[in-house]
Structures are given as structure tokens and as C-alpha cells.
Amino acid sequence: MIEQLTRGDFEDLPTGALSVEHTDSVLAMEVLEVRDLPTGSPRAKPFAVVLAGPATPVLPQRIHALNHPRHGRLELFMVPISRDAQRVRYELIFN
Numbered sequence: 042m043i044e045q046l047t048r049g050d051f052e053d054l055p056t057g058a059l060s061v062e063h064t065d066s067v068l069a070m071e072v073l074e075v076r077d078l079p080t081g082s083p084r085a086k087p088f089a090v091v092l093a094g095p096a097t098p099v100l101p102q103r104i105h106a107l108n109h110p111r112h113g114r115l116e117l118f119m120v121p122i123s124r125d126a127q128r129v130r131y132e133l134i135f136n
Contacts, residue, residue, distance in 0.1 A: 043115060046135060048075045048088040050112065061094065061119070062106040068094050070107070070131075078136060087136035092119070093128045100131065107133075 052075050059070040070092045078087040094100070102120045109115055119131045 042112065043117065043135070046112070046115075047086065048077070048090075048135075050109070051075045051090045054110065058110045059092065060108045061100065062108065062114075063098065063100060067108070068098075068100075070094050073130065078134070083136070087134075089135070090133045091122070092131045092133065094131065096124065096126060096128055099124060099129050 051072050054072050056071045057069045059072065060067045061070055071094075072090060073093050074089075074091040076089050078089055080087065099121055100119060103118070104116050105119050107115045107117050107119075117133050119133055121129055122132045123130045
């Protein structure tokens, strides 16, 4: 399933359409950016997605269960890339 995802699956999603399961809670996520990556990977059109979630908790770099409105529960590797007082940004790479 993951190998069939495209950048279009993340573009134009309304705020709160994505969420991540964390311990006994669900954290709403917002798509901040979707961008193409250089070719040269097994995926025909590699891309990256930057998500924003609440300032706490900060999710560790690892595989998390992301709930997608069209594709349901997806097990995806997320990396925290920045944090400010309002939110934490995470990057997902599809290559």
C-alpha cells in the first residue's frame, strides 16, 4: 500500500484530516508541505511530506500509525525536524 501513495494523497487535505496514534491518544496532524525529491530511487516519483502536530508530546523518530482519510491506517516512518512553542514538524520521505 505504501508504495502506491503519491504526493496527491497528501495535497489539499483539510486541517485535522490526518492523525497519529500515540499511546492512548490520537494527535491531529496538518500537512505543511509536499515536495518532489530527486529521482534515482526505486519509486518513480519520490516525494516528501512535512506534517505539523501539537507542541507536546514530541513523537520520537520511528514508525508511527498515521490515520489517512482515504487510505486508513498507514505505518510510516516519521522524523521530528523542528519544534517551536506551538507545534512540532515531522518529515516523511517516500522514495
